[in-house]
Amino acid sequence: MYKYLLTIVTVLVLSLVSAVPGFAAFDGYAPGHKHFNLQTQTFQIVRQYWLATELLIEYTKNPTDENMARYNNSLEIHAKQSSELAKFLLATLEENLDSLEAISDIYKSLDPAARRALATSLGVVKAAIVQQVTTKISPDQFREYFPGYGYTEPGYKYRKGREIDRENKGSTWQSEEQSIQTNFQAELTISLDLLDILKGMASGGVIKNLKVHEQFEGHMNGQPILLAKVSFQVIKTITTRTNRKFDVNKIWFELLRAKSNGWSTGEWEICGKTYEIINEPTGEEVVTNVKQ
Structure with a gap:
């Protein structure tokens, strides 16, 4: 139980951020762009982070073993996703800065609350830079690519609210294998x-x-x-190998904030908005191969 409580406190600390305005505009990479898959991977992490936040809120309201298990499972998924992104960034960093610059563009466009979703991945990259595992960029350059990294404002918690707007960015087909x-x-x-x-x-x-x-x-x-x-x-x-069609949508949500004092939380209020770029299945699919 101590390990679980320590995990909860850690996430609470990580989620104490300021929703100050001023983040950069980012229109998204279109399907077919060389960074489209990286964009998909990044926003899957953001989406999982908000899910973990909701499950933590649910646990604090109803601290059952089942809710604890759901919350910890969401953390494990987020940690795995973050580790995969960090490995990819470090591997490509040895070749060029393209992928790091792409992540930087996405990061700068996010509100500070959503930026916390990428803290684990970027923390691994920053540690490699500080420890000179990679010398492709300096700590000062890292701060330029990811302004405000590690900054938190104590006293508040944030969560994603209801959808308020969406914009279609095209569609893509993804191949999946299923038994x-x-x-x-x-x-x-x-x-x-x-x-x-x-x-x-x-x-x-x-x-x-x-x-x-x-x-x-x-x-x-x-x-x-x-x-x-x-x-x-x-x-x-x-x-079967199936090609499935996905709509690529940029979706805006309310960003909610509440004052936090230990385990207690004040009233949630709208303090801004946050967004995700999500690949949503259309239901259209074509089976292209079948084997026994």
Whole structure:
């Protein structure tokens, strides 16, 4: 429980930020742009951060084990996403500054509350710069790319409110691979010598719920033969490759703020707005390949 409480306090501290105006405009990278996937990755982290914030608020209102588990799971997802972004930035930094500059453009466009979503990823990059693991940019340049990094204003908590506006930025198709498991009920009359083969298939998981209903003597081509009536479920897995269409939308939300004093929170009030660029499925999809 101490570890959980320490995690909660850490996130509370990280979320104490100032929603001061003045962030730069960013229109977003269009589908097909070389930084489009990086943009998608970055805003997935922002979205996950706001989700974790909501789950923390829910836990403080209703501190159950279930809510704690949901909150900690959201933190783990955010940490994994942040680690992947940091690794990518450090790897590309050795080649050029393009990706870092792209992240900087996104960062500068975010309100200070949303910037906290990128604190973990940027913290890894900053540590590599300070410790001279990479010498591609200096600490002073880092501060220019990410102004206000690490700044917090104590006494407030922030959360994302309702959607207030959206703007379509185009559409994109994404290829996904999916495994589909199907099963159907089979009822057969078999020669008795096949029963051991079916039992082996059942042991190997190829078929399920093998049942022998009756054994009897029959005739085939005038010759007597031992038969059995059996039933079982056949399990089949197929893998599909599907192209799914997504609308790329820039969505604005209310930014809410409340005074915070330890575990207590004051009334939430609108203090500005925050935004995300989200790839939302349209429901349109085309299966391009099927294999067993």
